[in-house]
Amino acid sequence: SIALAAPPGSLPDVKMMTLFGCGALLLRGAGCTINDLLDRDIDTKVERTRLRPVASGVLTPFQGLTFLGFQLLLGLGILLQLNNYSRILGASSLLLVFSYPLMKRFTFWPQAFLGLTFNWGALLGWAAIKGSIDPSVVLPLYASGVFWTLVYDTIYAHQDKEDDLKVGVKSTALRFGDSTKEWISGFGLACISSLALSGVNADIGWPYYAFLTAASGQLAWQIWTVDLSSRADCNRKFVSNKWFGVFIFGGVLFGRLL
Structure with a gap:
């Protein structure tokens, strides 16, 4: 959203991009730390997560809390570099950051809460440049971003579905079951449609839509070729989402420049 908020013919604010890059790492890191602390008993029973630092005993819960405090302190330092509107907006995301790890215990839609949490920067980046949101x-x-998260994290969750059933936690992978591809196809379509609408409303240039077409192809490829019964293929398709992100960022960048 920082690149989208740039004036036509201009590159995005490099300082703000750097701050947000660091902030994103800290926010996601803090979310992972909270998740590891709250799920340490569950993680020991899941093959993919049993070697996480707290679950495996490499770190004690107190050490994990100390590290979390350090992450949040650094995040506060970044937040204080922004305007007052953005500070309030950024601080309000902490409710999502702290509550998301608990969602798998209560709902089959933790991936939706993850999307709401991880994509908060879409609101914050625009506000940091413009002083408010449009x-x-x-x-x-x-x-x-929320719809995209529902696609890639549902694919990711299929890696753990057997273990999740054993330990009694929920996910969209379990909720959708054999209908997963139909569901994530719908989310993929909603994602692309929302991106197109955002571009139209931002009056962005034609390269954005060319890149969006490429991103659509990448998303369709991963949805229709993923083998949901293969942990390895689910992980490969999950990792491939970096290219979707590259296409979208490239589209915004060149759409603003040209």
Whole structure:
């Protein structure tokens, strides 16, 4: 959203991109730390997660809490570099950051909560540049991120579905079951449609839509070729989402420049 908020013909604010890059790492890192602390008993029973630092005993819970405090302190330092509107908006995301790890205990839709949490930066980046949010641009962008998360994290969750059943936690992979591809196809379509709407409302140039077409192809490829019964293939398709992100960022960048 920082690149999308740049004036036509201009590159995105490099300082702000750097701050947000560091902030994203810290926010996601803090979320992972909270998740590891809260799920340490569950993680020992799941093949993929049993070697996580707290679950495996490499770190004690107190050491994990200390590290979390360090992450949040650094995050606060970044937040204080922003305008007041963005500070309030950024601080409000902490409710999602702290509550997301608990969702798998209560709902089959933890991936939706992950999407709401991880994509908060779509709102924050625009606000950091403009001093407020433009709902017609930012809300479709935020929604697209949530839908994208529902695609890639549902694929990711299929790696753990057998273990999740054993330990009694929930996921969209378990909720959708054999209908997963139909569900994530719908989310993929909603993601691309939301990105297109955001671009139209932001009055972005034609390269954005060319890159969006390429991103659509990448998303369709992973959805229709993923073998949901193969942990290795689910992980490969999950990792391939980096290219979807590259296409979208490239589209925004060149759409603003040209």
